[in-house]
Amino acid sequence: MALAPADGGRRSRRGFAYQDVVTLLDCLDMLDGQWTSVSWEDLEDILCYRDGAPNYRQVKTIEEAGTRHSVASVCRPETPQKTVETSYLGKLFLGKPLPDDTRFTLIINEIPQPNLYEFAVERDRPRGPVSEPTRNAVIERMSDLQLPDGRDIAWCVDRLDVLVAGRTIEDVEREALHRLASHVGGLLGTGPMYAEVEEVMTRLIEGIARSARALRAQSVSRDTFQATLEDSVRKVTGRRSDGSTEPLMTLQEKLRPAGVSDVEAEAQHDVMLTFRRRRRASIGTRRQQLDDLAEDVHALCTVTMAERRSGLIPPGSDAYQATVLKVAQMPQVADRTYNLVDALATLRRHPLIDHGVGLVEQGS
Incomplete structure (x- = not known):
């Protein structure tokens, strides 16, 4: 698996706790059939595949209350040289293979300004159409971006989604806990205790964080993540998915x-x-x-x-x-x-x- 081009190597884990929980949600989406594999700290923050088609997912959070992303802010260069390649969308679109079914997702933690909100998408459904003025505004701002494989900026913009996640880590964790509860309950054959689900979630998030510090990214399949989930449930509850039990050391x-x-x-x-x-x-x-x-x-x-x-x-x-x-x-x-x-x-x-x-x- 190639290293992330934006970093030139595996990055340190400073400040990426929010991203780890979002990655867990993408893995849960994989269990529900949305993806066939998920990796992180790869060609993007999170890389999801559906039957060979990549979805490049970049996580951008804002800590200041009242600040909201817009078309202008995600297209704005981040370096003194003012090159469009350093903008959020420039980094999202560049340095990756771009097969026909590629999609790009910018994951943010607040409701964006109305023009960027036109790209908003739900986790389990495709987005609606974007107005021509908004589409053209992004294309114009990103027009200097040089893309490989014969693609142009319009091609990328037409495949751009914006996913609004929880405002804080606690918000995203609550969503993960709610979704994990059904999976844990299904494995146990009974309703799990809240503390058990929380402990399973903690183990999964910490596993994602450890993997993100490794030298190279590893792609996780649905079966692999299911096995990891089952192992976490077994270690936390002392119960196996077949209904048998084993000693749980307190x-x-x-x-x-x-x-x-x-x-x-x-x-x-x-x-x-x-x-x-x-x-x-x-x-x-x-x-x-x-x-x-x-x-x-x-x-x-x-x-x-x-x-x-x-x-x-x-x-x-x-x-x-x-x-x-x-x-x-x-x-x-x-x-x-x-x-x-x-x-x-x-x-x-x-x-x-x-x-x-x-x-x-x-x-x-």
């Missing part, structure tokens, strides 16, 4: 070998859930800081695990205590870049504890 059970009481573990679990919700809702610099914190804690867990396996630290409570102390003594915690509560909450959701291996061996 945080209390995971920490019991480390000498942590059930009451203390339950309190830690509540703190962990609060931190997880706050992290999902954060954007920009704050989101990147929390992601950096998770990577730092992961590194400390890896060090402790290596020390335990080499015999330097006994398993169980000693290994857990050593890890907690390492986290508490992190320079980033000492200088208050991160607070200790967030650092320890990150530790408790770390996979080396979640999987019951590493810091605390099963049966130790």
